[in-house]
Amino acid sequence: MAIRERLSGNEAIATALKQVNPDVVAAYPITPSTEVVHYFSQYVADGKVGTEFVAVESEHSAMSACIGAQAAGARSATVTSACGLALMWELLYVASGHRLPVTLAVINRALSGPININNDHSDSMGARDSGWIQLYSENNQEAYDNYLMSLRIAEHPDVLLPTMTCQDGFITSHAIENIELLETEAVQKFVGKYKPERHLIDGKPMSVGPYDTVQFYFEHQYQRAQAMLGAKKVILDVFKEFGELTGRKYGLFEEYKMEDAERAIVVLNSSAGTAKYVCDKLRANGEKVGVIKLRVFRPFPMAEIAKALAHVKAVAVMDKCDSFSAVGGPVFADVRSACYDLENRPLMINYIYGLGGRDVPVENFETVYAALSEVIKTGKADNFYRHVGVRGV
């Protein structure tokens, strides 16, 4: 029997962690993810989990301890935001390079500087090329579901890559919404026992993290890249199994009213809700608009995205992060590239939006859909690097 609850996004992650009961959690406080650690350390204090909780002195040590623990055969997890993720950076590559399926819940927050504690995606987007699988969540339910599924994906022998489950800081992490939880027993059954083929304390000699010479480094990087390629199948299998268990069916992305859409918005995390609301409003006026909400950003579902956009006339890709490349944000770069091989490529523009917690009202999406109409009218998307919601633009 599913449990009906009302939880914030942070509580949803903490609850998932409690139900999974990992061997080791190593974490450090940072807004807005701190709350997860508050809840979890209370579970530890109350003996509700058998986890060894390591209250480290930095996020760098949090990820280091997770790497050590996972290499020693422990299912290990951590949570962080913004600068905390940035401080982990070096070790993100080590975790994926050592093929250690650590799970990390990212409560997305803007990176400094100047310092800002509110939501955007500059933290996890910056880590998009670190060899981690990235799942994005529209709300607390998806954060909970994604986290549970991420364990199965990470630990699958064909994958063995760490996973980041991302949700929007404050917007979903602190907003209390209805949620449907699995029974702990069902969670335990779904995630199963962590049984790595080898680990440091299995009684036999093992060296983890050798110096990798010119003769071997390239091959190991190739293997890591192949694991990311192969992850898609595992992700879809895990989503299917989870769907059968819960009735909540997930894909690599969600296509919302896309069947006959001429204009589409591609977006991820909480703003997808606002985009869908605006989409509905315009649909009521007979406008052919749709939304694509990305769930899986790494591995990037290139062929599927291209297929989903093949019939669309114009697309606006929303980036809650500027990559300062002078040609747009990271999601745009990938979506635009995905469409390159299409016979009839849609016109495509990019919007940087909502940085540093700037409110993203329905008007933003109305502006974007209107701009797409203009793009279709003129047949031109040359001025593609745009901003919405910023003063003076």
Place this chain on the structure above:
Amino acid sequence: MAYNLKQECCKPERFVGGHRLCAGCGAGVAVRGVLRALNPEDKSVSGVATSCLEVSSVLYPFTAWNEGYIHSAFENVAATIAGCEAAYKAKKRKGEIKDSYKFTAFAGDGGTYDIGLQSLSGALERGHDMVYVCYDNEAYMNTGLQRSSATPKFAEVSTSPVGTEIPGKMQHKKDLTEIVVGHGVPYVAQTTFTANFKDLHEKAYKAHYTPGANFLNILAPCPRGWRYAPEDLMKICKLAVDTCVWPLYEVVEGEWKLTYEPKNKLPIEDYIKEQGRFRHLFSMPNGEEMIADLQAHVDKKWEKLLKKCK
């Protein structure tokens, strides 16, 4: 049972030959000595910070570690091995591990005094059941002999070279062992290689078998950086101890104890004249003053230590 080097050397090696450390390097000697002190029935996992030791002992697909070994990065060996220890605790509690394991971190002075200090401090404060071993060769030898906060004053290193205006490093060495003592951990010791390795062995044993996060600072000379002949490793160590440049002591639950007091405290010249990194002190016009400065520093630290050990 009384210490017997011959018997100890009959134990199976946990860190075996075939690694690529230089002849006359102290790092491998330190590792063998520390791991030799483990009881044969205990298994072990060693974490190693990025260092000469790391790049020389585990070159894929080879390893000199006949047991558990992990390298993750430069500044985080304390947190990494703490993670291993946490995994062991959790799995032991759940009844998933039958063997008894000991956890040891190895890092050079750069990975300990400098870039790894935060990670070390955190692990010490949290009290993981582990031993942190600093093999102190007083500079970043792996990257090409650069200065660290463990480099002694006036030593010539590649980022504080001897020039016409500046005669080598201008600051005294940081006293890391005292910083570790400030953490209030159960067992802290300073040691190096003495004739029969008894000092190192006994301290390593206590560090391994005193519950909690314990620390060994081992002076581990580097023939390339210090510029001495490889066969002189033991001689250099003995001079470091007999000049009181590197006193041998331990701090057990906050109680300071000298483990060796030289009968005749030798002048610092005896130690530095054996090393090319101090050669300029014997040719520069104000070399005598500089040597006197070093001697005064050693004397002051030694007197303070004697007081603490009374």
